[in-house]
Amino acid sequence: MIASADELRMQHCAHATTQLDPAEATRLLALLDGWAIDEGRLTRAFTFRDYYETMAFVNALAYIAHCEDHHPELVIGYRNCVARFATHSVQGLSLNDFICAAKADVLVRVAGRP
C-alpha cells in the first residue's frame, strides 16, 4: 500500500483499467498537499512570481506528462496555473493521476524558489 507522497512519486504510470474506489482516492488525496478532487478530477492551483516562472513550470510539467504518458488539463494565467488530472480510459481517477500530481509537486517543493 502506498503510504506517502514520496512513495507515490517513485511510481510510474501504467495502463489503467479500473477507477479508484472513492475511499482509496480520499486516502491518496490526504498524502498530497494542496490538491482537491473537483468534479471528478484531481486539481491544484499553482502560483508563481511572474509569467516566466509560470511557463517554466508548465514546460517542466509537460516533460513529466510526456515521460509518464499522462497529461493534465492546464489553465495558464500570468502568475498561476491550474492543473487537473483524470484518466480517460476509466472516465475517472486512477492511481496515475495521483502519481503525476505527486511528481508535479516536486517542481515547486524542491525545485521552486523559496
Ligand SMILES: C[C@H](O)[C@H](O)[C@H]1CNC2=NC(N)=NC(=O)C2=N1
Ligand atoms: C494512448 C495514450 O497512452 C493515452 O491516451 C493516455 C495519454 N494521456 C492521458 N492523459 C490523461 N490525463 N489521461 C489518460 O487517460 C491518458 N491516456
